[in-house]
Amino acid sequence: MMVVRCIIGQHNLGLVCVAALLCISGSAVTxxxxxxxLRAKNNQWYAWLFLTALSSGVAIWCTHFVAMLGYAGDTPARFDPLLTSISLLIAVFGSTVGFMLATCRFARFLPEMGGVIVGLAIVAMHYTGMLAYRVQGQTTxxxxxxxxxxxxxxxxxxxxVRAGVRPGRRAIACMAGVLALxxxxxxxxxxxxxxxxxxxxALESMGHSEDSLVLAAAIAIMSFLILGGGLVSGMIDDSSRAESVEKLRRMALNDTLTGLPNRLNxxxxxxxxxxxxxxxxGRLALIGIDLNRFKxxxxxxxxxxxxxxxxxxGRRLRGLLHDHSGEFIARTGGDEFLALCRVVSAEQIKGFLRRLEEVLFKPIRFEESEVLPGASLGVAIWPDHAADKETLINNADLAMYRAKADPGRHPCFYEPSMDEKVRTRRKLSADLRQAVKAGQLTICYQVQRVIATGEIRGYEALVRWQHPTRGTIMPDDFIPLAEESDLILQIGEWVLRSVCAEAVRWHQPYTVAVNLSGMQFVHSNIARIVANVLEETGLPPQRLELELTESTIIADQARALQVLHQIKDMGVSLALDDFGTGYSSLDTLRRFPFDRIKIDRSFFGAAQTSDHTQAVVRAVLALGKAFDIPVMAEGIETSDQLSMxxxxxxxxxxxxxLGRPAALADIVKNGQITMNHAL
Structure with a gap:
């Protein structure tokens, strides 16, 4: 009641309201x-701490002096300039120390300590200000x-302060209200x-003089300007922070290269x-898209x-979308995209697929030449083809892989019976990746002999996969899977290194042949790899022969020629494998430094007539003699073939x-190879 009587009976209520408004506004800005x-780091912390302390000190000081100017005492009064200035410094300095402790997280009770100092600063400022209030009379x-x-x-x-450091949307409002109180x-x-x-x-009281009102108005205006500056700074920072958050959100949900939504989006x-x-x-169509020629x-x-x-x-795909149909396209991988479309009618989904094909098969100009990317499209419909999200994505993927295997059919809709083969193939591909890690791949050797004498010329290294449930899987079944997933690079280098490490321990200096995949030749520095393996294992280069098909070198003949000469310069032999099944170009034999031609096994099958086989063999032998390159025949299974x-x-x-592929241990056991244990 004393406080209420003091406010109502001894103050100008207009100035009291101004002081309260100043206090509440200043506390909110503070x-x-x-x-x-609290959120700032490094140098930004100092800047925000200064603004916090300044706004707090100004709010405390201006609230006090506007209210004091509204105090209607019975005696004349004046303010001591020095003590008035000191009181302002006390408010700002005390707020600085208090809020500095409150925003530091080095100790558990620092916010509480900071709050105590802020409270003491308010008290010290008020009573220093009261000392600056000089009246003609006795004070008690x-x-x-x-x-x-x-x-x-x-x-x-x-x-x-405790309310201010707590997380949540109400923290600012709670802190402002309690601080103002x-x-x-x-x-x-x-x-x-x-x-x-x-x-x-005592003279007549000056509590309601016009000079006091003018001074109070000036103090209020100045304080509002200062607090407004702090408020604008906070608003600018909030706006910049919101823009940064939105930018980060867009970056997190969109692909930076194409501008399309990403996998998360x-x-x-x-x-x-x-x-x-x-x-x-309703029904929903999911379209899996994979570019055909991106690699x-x-x-x-x-x-x-x-x-x-x-x-x-990306620009073209964004331009074809119709929002009213729920159409959506995202880039989910290197050359992989996924599209969504609400299926209102059969014609509507056909129209969307037609627009996709027009964009994906339209030529692209690049450096005065045209590139035709092309794409394989697989479609799965919810709920016709799947009951849940994961199955829908998987089935669209299966249909897309079927479209990729048959370029003449695009797009392909999911068909359970046809896509089961794709599912099995993908499962085998996943098993292969685990097989490489688990060491399920083994190497066996098939003997190569001189026909005239029967003596051993060397061995060809062949990789086998011992699947835990399917048994032995032949290279023709899993090497294409390895090439699709780039595992062939890891497998190829492992085979080369293992074969050279084993062959160097043979007592007989037989040649060992290793097949090179086209993927190895294109995507790795094969010459450097061969050189490193020979140096690490100590195998003489003359004992290593690398076999590759004509299709391996046909894509980039200039680079292939350079790489093959690098390998030849090491002393390693080169064999042209599967001759007769690919291009079989005379220009290939003329330009490339092959040491051996291998006639493909398909010419010696049971379905081939003897006359046809002999004609092919004679033609290849004639080429070999013309280019002075020895010829080897693969797949010989009968004595008639050998005699021919x-x-x-x-x-x-x-x-x-002449000899089935066998593990090295079995070959050693049969006495064909003896091991040099000193190595």
């Missing part, structure tokens, strides 16, 4: 800046109210404790579209060309008749 200081103090004002300042300031409590409880007894010569959109389909009893573009023209192709496709080759003058052969 709380907002305090939250910025109600000590109970005075002590209460001190306790209120400390307790409320601690609560205000702390400042107002100190002032008006302190004023209730203040009593002046006028002296005998796609899954979010798919969840929404599936919810729409369930609620509206070729990267290999032949470089990654810059590949990136440009993706950028142009001998009569035709073929140099060497290998096949089941």
């Amino acid at each position: 709380a907002s800046l305090f939250r910025h200081a 103090w109600n000590m109970s109210c005075l002590v209460l004002s001190v306790l209120a300042a400390i307790v409320l300031s601690v609560l205000a 702390a400042v107002l409590s100190v002032h008006f409880i302190g004023m209730a404790a203040y009593h002046v007894q006028a002296g005998p010569h 796609f899954h979010q959109r798919l969840d929404l579209e599936l919810d729409w389909a369930r609620e509206n009893n 070729e573009i990267n290999d032949l023209r470089g990654h810059r060309a590949g990136d440009e192709v993706l950028r142009i496709l 080759l001998n009569a035709a003058g073929c140099d060497e052969a290998q096949g089941f008749l």
Whole structure:
């Protein structure tokens, strides 16, 4: 009641309202800046701490002096300039120390300690300001109210800081309200404790003079300007932070190269579209898209060309979308895309697929040449082809792989019976990756003999896969899978290294032949790998022969010629494998430094007539003699085939008749190879 009587009876209520508005506004700005200081790091922390302390000090000081100018005492009064200035410094300095401790997280109770210091700063500022208030009369103090004002300042300031450091949207509002209550409590409880007894010569009170009103207005305006500056700084930072968050969100949900949504964005959109389909009893089409010639573009023209192709496709794909049909396209991998479309009618989905094909098969101009990317499209419909999200994606993927295997059919819709083969193939591909890690691949050797004498010329290394449930899997079944997944690079290098390490321990200096995949030749520095393996294992280069097919070198003949000469310069032999099944170009034999021609086993099958086989063999032998290159026949399984080759003058052969592929331990056991254990 003393406080209420003091406010109503001894103050100008207009200035009291201005002081309260100043206090609440300043506390709100202080709380907002305090939250910025909590989040800031390094030099930004100092800047936000300064703004927080300045706004707090100005709010405390201006609240006090505007309210004091509204105090209508019975005696004339004036303000001591020095003590008034000191009181402002106390408010700013005390706030700085308090909020500095409150925003540091080095110790558990630092926010509470900071709140105590802020409360003491409010108290010290108020009573220093009261000392600056000089009146003509005797002043007395109600000590109970005075002590209460001190306790209120400390307790409320601690609560205000604790509210400010807590997470949540209400933190700023709570801190602002409690801090304003702390400042107002100190002032008006302190004023209730203040009593002046006028002296005998006291003049008429000046509490309501026009000069006091003008001074109060000037102080209020200046304080609002200062607080407004702090508020604008916080708003600018919040706006910049919001823009940064939005930019990061866009970066997180969109592919930076194409501008299309990324995999994360796609899954979010798919969840929404599936919810729409369930609620509206609708159907949803998911289209898997894989570019057909993207790897070729990267290999032949470089990654810059590949990136440009993706950028142009991204612009085209964004341009074909119709929002009203729920159409959506995302880039989910290097050359993989996924599209969504609500299926309203058969014609509508056909139209969307037609627009996709027009974009994907339209030529792209790049450096005065045209690139035709092409694509394989696989379609799965929800709920016709899948009951859940994962199955829908998987079935669209299966249909896309079927379209990729049969380029004449595009797009392909999911068909359970046909896509089961693709599913099995993909399962085997996943098993192969585990097989490489688990050491399930083994190497066996097939003997190569001189036909005229029967003596051993060397061995060809052949890789086998011992599957834990399917048994032995032949290279023709798993090598294509390895090439599709790039595992062939790892497998090929492992085979080369293992074979050379084993062959160097043979007592007999037999040649060992190792097959090179086209993927190895294109995607790795094979010459460097061969040189490193020979150096590490110590195998003489003359004992190593590398076999490769004509299709391996036909894509980039200039590079292939350079690489083959590098290998030849090491002393390693080169064999042209599967001759007669590919291009079989005379220009290949003329340009490339092959040491041996191998006639493919398909010419010696049971379905081939003897006359046809002899004609092919004679033709190849004639080429070999013309180019002075020895010829070896593969797949010899009967004595008639061997006799025919001998009569035709073929140099060497290998096949089941001459020796089946066997593990090295079995060959050593049979005595064909003896091991040099000293190595």
